[in-house]
Amino acid sequence: MKAKNDILQGTLVLLVLRSLASRGKMHGYAITNHIQQVSSDLLRVEEGSLYPALHRMTQDGWLRAEWGKTEKNREARFYSITAEGRRQLEREEASWARLQSGVRKVLRYT
Amino acid sequence: MSRFLNLFRRAKVSREIAxxxxxxxxxxxxxLIASGIPREHAERRARRQFGAYALHKEDAWMTNLIGWIESLAADVRYALRGFAKSPGFAAVAVLSLALGIGANTAIFTLLDAVLLRSLPVPHPEQLVAIDIGDNGAEVTNPIWEQLRDHQDVMQGVLAWSQRRVVLETGAEKRFVSAVLVSGSYFLTLGVGAALGRVLTSEDDRRGCAGVAMLSEGFWQKEYGGSSGVIGKTIRLSDQPFEIAGVVRAGFPGLDVGSAPSVFVPICTEPLFHPGGAPNNLDARSTWWLDVIGRLKPDVSLAQARARLNTLAPGIFEATQPTGLRAESLERYKRYRFAVRPAPSGFSDIRKYQDALWTLMLGVGLVLLIACANVANLLLARATARQHEMAVRTALGAGRLRLVRQTLTESLLLSLTGAALGLIFAGWASRALAAMISTTQSTVILDLSPDARVLAFTAGAAVITGVLFGLVPALRLSRVSPGAAMKSSSRGASSGVTRMRFSKGLIAVQVALSMILLAGAGLMLGTFRNLTTLNAGFRAEGVLLVNAGVNRNLPPDAQIRARLALLEKLRAIPGVRSASVSALTPISGVGWNGYAKVEGQPERPGREKLVFFNAASDAYFETLGTPLISGRDFSQRDTAASPLVMIVNASMAHRFFGNSNPLGRRIQVERDGQYGEAREIVGVVADAKYRNLRQDAPATAYLPVAQHTVVVLGSSYELRVSGPVASLIPAIKDTLSPGSDVPVQIRPFTQQISDSLVQERMLATLGAMFGALALALAALGLYGVLSYNVARRRNEIGIRVALGAARARVLAMVMGEASWLAFVGLGLGVAGALAASRLLGAFLYGMQADDPRNLAIAALSLAAVAAAAAYLPARRAASVDPMTALRDE
Structure with missing residues (x-):
């Protein structure tokens, strides 16, 4: 059951940072939903890796975590991106672009 | 503190993650439910999507701890699997450790209970014993009263004295143990009452009526713990005592090892001497009270001692005994108080403390030998496991990890051994306590393991585990994977160093065994000497009967009653001869005084000191003491007839040299005066007096009928024929109607055996430890040689194939063994000579460096070593070269 829409190793950080940069504050569950919807169900975030990644990124100072209420008035932990996180996002986007162009070149070569 | 905060913070983090x-x-x-999936499926699916992270162990600290526990569990599992594969090895190791650690714990438990444990009272560290320096532990009642009324450096002082009294319940009479206590006893100690009230100074006034407190155990046993006992009367030695209260549970008095039944005030002492007999309250030369004080919190021991000794001259001036000679009186007035810490109370059993420490040392050696054995077993296993360790190293296991793994194994062995040993120790310490109990005084100790004992056992387990585990562990972890995997599983290269270490261990084992055997030999020799010496009497076939007569009678009536009872006892069929005496030999009790030849000056110094006994006719015949010359007492020696005495050979020689003592006259001192002279009518052979160790002192025997002052109890001696047990009912029947004091009947041999408690304990345990050491050393030697033979099988095969004679192979292995044994014995003899000096004080008729004893120990060790070596040697000699070489 290795699904085709599992997120490629290493891109999770990029996707989380990007989502938080464009959408602002979100809790973990909202992040999974957001990525899934925006990618038209092409990408699905594995919960098992999302939370360790969120905690790691918080520790690295890229994200800030705080407790707040959802619209349904339930307590949840909300994450937002920090300045440091934005700089990391730029680096990640640049490296993704390099990877993408590299892969594309290999694929074009027949 | 910050560590704690950290812990809390971490707990909070995990909670938040959850x-x-x-x-x-x-x-x-x-x-998922919204999309139409039933709830239970939805939930399961939601959870499943989390996968392993649902365990959310992000926390590094938790991860570490759990990882550590998991790998420890893995180590333990691995070790257990290993032991399951070689159950023989595990059983031998665990059992020998259980015996070693258990025996150590048992002796330590006893030491702890007798010596180390503090009294179960508040602030035991404040308690100090007060006695008169070199004059022994006890004081007279006048001294106690002075001390009580004049001291001002203690929160309180208390005095007590323990004795056996006769308890009367209905028709039955028996001895119980009572403590006479000062009024300050319970309040100063801080011991309360379980029921009723404690005794106070109000109860302890001259001329008081009988009042008593019961011990909790006695109350439970005799009264079933009934609360109605308060105010009831208990009869002790024919006197009524009103029960005032019950002492709280868990307080056995200040004499550790005895468990008194009743506590009565000191002022009731005269009640135990009915008929106006002199009592101890005003006696100025009867030393019978032990004194303990409780220091004030801000007063040091030295201050207390200094203060008491400024009081001492006044106290001793006021209490000087009458009838003392001038020089004794001068010495008396110079007495000073000694003050020493006494948080653990007093104990008669402490006379065995040196013996117990010696045993502790011996049993420690046994444990060392057991350790050496297990170390050798582990080493042999380690060599067999080199290959496995090499594989593990190659797979990336760190050296520390491997050491940990092997240490886990050894600690597992030692802890299992300790757990078993604790069970064994519970049984063994009770057996030990029984060993130091005698028929006269049962030792009752709290032997439940306390924190100190448990710490001792745990410490012993960990130390032994590391001791025997570390070398094999380090040895193993040093294996280079390449080398070990290339060579065959035998690990030929490191085998040599391993063998050198193993052999070293064997030599040490032999040496330690030698020390133990030599010590055991000395103790066995001492015991044999004491039991086979010519004591001057024949104890076999003699029964001792304790039965008093009514002490309310005047002294001459008491004597007549005794002699009448004696006649009745002589009439019992099966009693060949019988006598009555003031005391019996080897009872530990003595009666001495000064004597001189009539018309001559007294002899100098201690030469005038003579020991006495009062005896009826047939006393010497009954005990089997030969009459050398003159005559025995007869029934014609009465209060009315001329005064006579019989002396022993030592006394005759001291007072008269080689001239004939018969017909000479001796005066005996009483109250500073020499009394009427007695004619010597007989001389008997020397007989041991108070104990078997001391030579028979100069002894004078007086006829009971002429012994006007009844100073001691009386004992009947019966020489009987046939089985003893069948006579006991007849004796009881004979005595009961006329006597009102409990009957105690026991063989004379029992009394003698009671006097040899320490010697028997040292000899028995010494022999046990020696045998154990011998067995362990033999096992160790056998194991190492067997292993060595197995290792060298090919080599031996080649030798045999090349024409070596079987006998030569046998000699080769035996030679190796004897080399080890020789080195060990050499070390052992040196060690034994050094260690035997510790035993000097316990010996009787043996020299600590007795060469015969050393030779016997060395020879038995050599013989056992030879036997242990012979089996592997024969195996080596019977190696078939063909199979040995084919296996290569």
Whole structure:
């Protein structure tokens, strides 16, 4: 059951940072939903890796975590991106672009 | 502190993570339900999507701890699997450790209970014993009263004295143990009452009526713990005592090892001497009270001692005994108080403390030998496991990890051994306590393991575990994977060093065994000497009967009653001869005084000191003491007839040299005056007096009928024929109607055996430890040689194939063994000579460096070593070269 829409190793950080940069504050569950919807169900975030990644990124100072209420008035932990996180996002986007162009070149070569 | 905060912070972090994940799962579940999936499926699916992270062990600290526990568990599992594969090895190791650690714990438990444990009272560290320096532990009642009324450096002082009294319940009479206590006893100690009230100074006034407190155990046993006992009367030695209260549970008095039944005030002492007999309250030369004080918190021991000794001259001036000679009186007035810490109370059993420490040392050696054995077993296993370790190293196991693994194994062995040993120790320490109990005084100790004992056992387990585990562990972890995997599983290269270490261990084992055997030999020799010496009497076939007569009678009536009882006892069929005396030999009790030849000056110094006994006719015949010359006492020696005495050979020689003592006259001192002279009518052979160790002192025997002052109890001696047990009912029947004091009947041999408690304990345990050491050393030697033979099988095969004679192979292995034994014995003899000096004080008729004893120990060790070596040697000699070489 290795699904085709599992997120490629290493891109999770990029996707989380990007989502938080464009959408602002979100809790973990909202992040999974957001990525899934925006990618038209092409990408699905594995919960098992999302939370360790969120905690790691918080520790690295890229994200800030705080407790707040959802619209349904339930307590949840909300994450937002920090300045440091934005700089990391730029680096990640640049490296993704390099990877993408590299892969594309290999694929074009027949 | 910050560590704690950290812990809390971490706990908070984990809680937050859990909360966050719960939120996610419930949101997901709701979404799935909304999309039409039934709740239970939805929930399971939401949870499943989390996978392993549901365990959310992000926390590094937790991860580490859990990882550590998991790998420890793995180590333990691995070790257990290993032991399951070689159950013989594990059983031998665990059992020998259990015996070693258990025996150590048992002796330590006893030491702890007798010596180390503090009294179960508040602030035992404040308690100090007060006695008169070199004059022994006890004081007279006048001294005690002075001390009580004049001291001002203690919160309180208390005095007590323990004795056996006769308890009367209905028709039955028996001895119980009572403590006479000062009024300050319970309040100063801080011991309360379980029921009723404690005794106070109000109860302890001259001329008081009988009042008593019961011990909790006695109350439970005799009265079933009934609360109605308060105010009831208990009869002790024919006197009524009103029960005032019950002492709280768990307080056995200040004499550790005895468990008194009743506590009565000191002022009731005269009640135990009915008929106006002199009592101890005003006696100025009867030393019978022990004194303990409780220091004030801000007063040091030295200050207390200094203060008491400024009081001492006044106290001793006021209490000087009458009838003392001038020089004794001068010495008396110079007495000073000694003050020493006494947080653990007093104990008669402490006379065995040197013996117990010696045994502790011996049993420690046994444990060392057991350790050496297990170390050797582990080493042999380690060599067999080199290959496995090499593989593990190659797979990336760190050296520390491997050491940990092997240490886990050894600690597992030693801890299992200790756990078993604790069970064994519970049994063994009770057996030991029984060993130092005698028929006269049962030792009652709290032998439940306390924190100190448990710490001792745990410490012993860990130390032994590391001791025998570390070398094999380090040895193993040093294996280079390449080398070990290339060579065959035998690990030929490191085998040599391993063998050198193993052999070293064997030599040490032999040496330690030698020390133990030599010590055991000395103790066995001492015991044999004491039991086979010519004591001057024949104890076999003699029964001792304790039965008093009514002490309310005047002294001459008491004597007549005794002699009448004696006649009745002589009439019992099976009694060949019988006598009555003031005391019996080897009872530990003595009666001495000064004597001189009539018309001559007294002899100098201690030469005038003579020991006495009062005896009826047939006393010497009954005990089997030969009459050398003159005559025995007869029934014609009465109060009315001329005064006579019989002396022993030592006394005759001291007072008269080689001239004939018969017909000479001796005066005996009483109250500073020499009394009427007695004619010597007989001389008997020397007989041991108070104990077997001391030579028979100069002894004078007086006829009971002429012994006007009844100073001691009386004992009947019966020489009987046939089985003893069948006579006991007849004796009881004979005595009961006329006597009102409990009957105690026991063989004379029992009394003698009671006097040899320490010697028997040292000899028995010494022999046990020696045998154990011998067995362990033999096992060790056998194991190492067997292993060595197995290792060298090919080599031996080649030798045989090349024409070596079987006998030569046999000699080769035996030679190796004897080399080890020789080195060990050499070390052992030196060690034994050094260690035997510790035993000097316990010996009788043996020299600590007795060469015969050393030779016997060395020879038995050599013989056992030879036997242990012979089996592997024969195996080596019977190696078939063909199979040995084919196996290569």
């Amino acid at each position: 909360k966050e994940l719960d939120f996610h799962i419930s949101e997901r579940t709701e979404q």
